[in-house]
Amino acid sequence: MPAQGPRVVSDVPALRAAIAEFRRAGERLALVPTMGALHAGHIALVEAGHRVAERIVVTIFINPRQFSANEDLARYPRDLEGDLKKLAAAGTDLVFAPNVETMYPPGFSTQVSVGGVSQGLCGAIRPHFFGGVATVVTKLFLQAGADFAMFGEKDYQQLLVVRRMAADLDIPTKVIAVPTVREPDGVAMSSRNVYLSPAERRVAPRLHQVLQEIASAARQGKSVPLAIDAGIATLKPDGFGPIDYLALCDAESLTPIIRLNGPGRVLGAAWLGATRLIDNVSA
Numbered sequence: 424m425p426a427q428g429p430r431v432v433s434d435v436p437a438l439r440a441a442i443a444e445f446r447r448a449g450e451r452l453a454l455v456p457t458m459g460a461l462h463a464g465h466i467a468l469v470e471a472g473h474r475v476a477e478r479i480v481v482t483i484f485i486n487p488r489q490f491s492a493n494e495d496l497a498r499y500p501r502d503l504e505g506d507l508k509k510l511a512a513a514g515t516d517l518v519f520a521p522n523v524e525t526m527y528p529p530g531f532s533t534q535v536s537v538g539g540v541s542q543g544l545c546g547a548i549r550p551h552f553f554g555g556v557a558t559v560v561t562k563l564f565l566q567a568g569a570d571f572a573m574f575g576e577k578d579y580q581q582l583l584v585v586r587r588m589a590a591d592l593d594i595p596t597k598v599i600a601v602p603t604v605r606e607p608d609g610v611a612m613s614s615r616n617v618y619l620s621p622a623e624r625r626v627a628p629r630l631h632q633v634l635q636e637i638a639s640a641a642r643q644g645k646s647v648p649l650a651i652d653a654g655i656a657t658l659k660p661d662g663f664g665p666i667d668y669l670a671l672c673d674a675e676s677l678t679p680i681i682r683l684n685g686p687g688r689v690l691g692a693a694w695l696g697a698t699r700l701i702d703n704v705s706a
């Protein structure tokens with residue numbers, strides 16, 4: 424027997440009416456914001472949602488404001504039918520799949536800008552990115568009014584930016600971090616992995632390995648700059664490049680550090696052919 428599919432709504436009044444029904448029954452709500460093309464990493468967010476709330480709302484919206492003009496908005500993978508099947512199997516009550524006009528009607532002029540944790544790393548390389556993410560996630564949080572919102576550690580800087588935004592704007596949705604889901608060879612699950620050629624996919628695990636090597640050097644008190652240089656020297660011959668960054672940072676502030684004096688995070692972003700891979704591990 425196929426699992427019953429989630430109800431799909433595409434405008435804010437319908438979203439709020441459906442959520443009001445859950446609230447009348449006294450149910451808690453977990454929000455799972457996505458851009459679709461769902462994989463096991465997204466399903467882990469839904470499963471984590473089930474552990475804290477009775478109802479799961481998944482949003483599917485490819486947010487144009489977090490892509491610059493030369494990025495992959497037009498070719499970003501789309502598969503609403505496949506997504507709904509996966510969400511039915513994972514147990515999802517409601518899917519909010521708005522179009523661009525619903526989220527950004529004519530005249531829309533507001534941008535949510537988060538300082539601190541959004542500067543540096545991906546924020547320095549993709550200056551448009553976190554403003555776009557913070558704006559759309561603020562809207563989704565206010566539209567849904569959920570108790571919890573599930574975010575993957577795969578996008579570690581995004582997780583911290585969203586947490587900061589919700590705290591600063593007094594949005595009472597608790598942001599919950601969910602560990603990265605990896606392929607058996609260590610590659611972090613990402614909707615963009617479909618862009619990799621078979622040859623690129625074979626070397627893709629090197630990024631995760633290099634991050635682990637830097638984390639291990641940091642934990643052993645060895646030189647982190649030397650470990651980063653060694654990482655760059657192994658990634659380049661495998662075809663990685665440009666390497667946007669490899670860095671050891673304070674796990675809370677994301678300030679770059681060269682030795683651990685508390686929880687750290689090693690983060691990396693590198694191009695493999697036409698695909699930009701990002702990943703991170705704890706240190």
Ligand code: PAF
Nearest residue numbers: 456457458486556559578
């Ligand atoms: O991580 C993503 O898929 C997106 O950045 C998000 C959080 C859904 C906002 O568009």
